[in-house]
Amino acid sequence: MSAPNKSYDPVEVEALKPEEIERRRDEALTAIAEAADLDALREVKIAHIGDRSPIALANREIGALPPHAKADAGKRVGQARAAVNKALAARQEVLEAERDERVLVEEAVDVTLPYDRRPAGARHPMTTFADRIADVFVAMGYAVAEGPEAEAEWFNFDALNFPPDHPAREMQDTFFVQGAKGEPESGVVLRTHTSPVQIRSMIDREPPVYVICPGRVYRTDELDATHTPVFNQVELLAIDEGLTMADLRGTLDHMVQALFGDDMKTRLRPNFFPFTEPSAEMDMVCYVCRGESVGNPDRPCRTCGSEGWIELGGCGMVNPRVLTACGVDPQKYSGFAFGFGIERMLMFRHNVEDMRDIVEGDIRFTLPFGMEI
Incomplete structure (x- = not known):
């Protein structure tokens, strides 16, 4: 049985390269900023931090690293995920506020209108x-x-x-x-x-x-x-x-x-x-x-x-x-x-x-x- 590859360099794993993680992070931040409504933001969340997203797949690669390399790779991936989650939360708050303002305008009830525009009947x-x-x-x-x-x-x-x-x-x-x-x-x-x-x-x-x-x-x-x-x-x-x-x-x-x-x-x-x-x-x-x-x-x-x-x-x-x-x-x-x-x-x-x-x-x-x- 061969011994663990202690000299394995995580930088050589494409998904864990610092520039690759930064690129995936920036793509996610750009998509979040461009999300026009809550439905679009929900799709962005699935695409960039979902189970099949590039950042999630990179996180799975960490498990195959030798112990001394896991900490540095995990730190880079964790920072990227934290930045994306923070941007998601901020953008969701903005979109929810916009939705609430729109609902107040579009679904407003004019209480000054007569309530009985359709006259009620009566027993003979x-x-x-x-x-x-x-x-x-x-x-x-x-x-x-x-x-x-x-x-x-x-x-x-x-x-x-x-x-x-x-x-x-x-x-x-x-x-x-x-x-x-x-x-x-x-x-x-x-x-x-x-x-x-x-x-x-x-x-x-x-x-x-x-x-x-x-x-x-x-x-x-x-x-x-x-x-x-x-x-x-x-x-x-x-x-x-x-x-x-x-x-x-x-x-x-x-x-x-x-x-x-x-x-x-x-x-x-x-x-x-x-x-x-x-x-x-x-x-x-x-x-x-x-x-x-x-x-x-x-x-x-x-x-x-x-x-x-x-x-x-x-x-x-x-x-x-x-x-x-x-x-x-x-x-x-x-x-x-x-x-x-x-x-x-x-x-x-x-x-x-x-x-x-x-x-x-x-x-x-x-x-x-x-x-x-």
């Missing part, structure tokens, strides 16, 4: 108010029931004790669905009220039944300030043992007070509906004048016409014939029902003067009501 007040009405009765233990808008005549009329010659069946009040070819009558109508949902509820559920039935209904009315051919209605049905008009009156009072204020009062006026007996029209005290305009010419009220009361809808005890048609024993059970138009109540509650504003979809009407949920 009809949706909000219908949900509020439902919440009042759900809190009392009622369930929300729904049904089809295209309804069989039996559910819309016959089961509700409408005789065949009742005016409501005529074309001027009801939209009839056209039958198949050769069949002028299909027996299907666009429901004129949500009462068919009450009929379906009595058929599908065992008493006691407590349901509220909101939904869209159709009648052949002209669209004007107080009428629309498509509107929303909510009806209520309660079937149980021992229910009386007193229970109906208490329920109506609670509804009106929950929606219009604790000091609101109601009254019932006799009326006739085929599906209730006895029947009544429900009025509530005018929410504007509270009845003080009656007989007072100095304080007229446009809302109630100085009558002191506003009509809300019809109500009454469920007609025994309706109970029988739905398979409910009228000797054991009784019930009450009422219904009213949601648009009309919305107009009362928010002083909406024209029903067309509710249905035309103008965002200027909807936005003031906000996003109440």
Whole structure:
């Protein structure tokens, strides 16, 4: 085995020659100074002090030197690497500062610009108010029931004790669905009220039944300030043992007070509906004048016409014939029902003067009501 070559001169190794190390160092310093951005500087770093860079390869050659020559060669390579690393750090600091200044200019946010250049939407007040009405009765233990808008005549009329010659069946009040070819009558109508949902509820559920039935209904009315051919209605049905008009009156009072204020009062006026007996029209005290305009010419009220009361809808005890048609024993059970138009109540509650504003979809009407949920 031969002995180590103690006379080996590292100067003769090309990569370790002083002038070669200085040249590699100067090339690295020049490339660092010319790096225009951080990405370019990253490439320079890999090329000049990376694992495959000339300085790194020269450093590996030191291991093959005899012990007495390693110190001098290592010193030269180490000084070159230190100079390159120092230049890299200085250049990186400069480029990062330039980048930060550029970001502040290019990505600046003008806080004086309006934040709402794209206007926010809003829930339609009809949706909000219908949900509020439902919440009042759900809190009392009622369930929300729904049904089809295209309804069989039996559910819309016959089961509700409408005789065949009742005016409501005529074309001027009801939209009839056209039958198949050769069949002028299909027996299907666009429901004129949500009462068919009450009929379906009595058929599908065992008493006691407590349901509220909101939904869209159709009648052949002209669209004007107080009428629309498509509107929303909510009806209520309660079937149980021992229910009386007193229970109906208490329920109506609670509804009106929950929606219009604790000091609101109601009254019932006799009326006739085929599906209730006895029947009544429900009025509530005018929410504007509270009845003080009656007989007072100095304080007229446009809302109630100085009558002191506003009509809300019809109500009454469920007609025994309706109970029988739905398979409910009228000797054991009784019930009450009422219904009213949601648009009309919305107009009362928010002083909406024209029903067309509710249905035309103008965002200027909807936005003031906000996003109440």
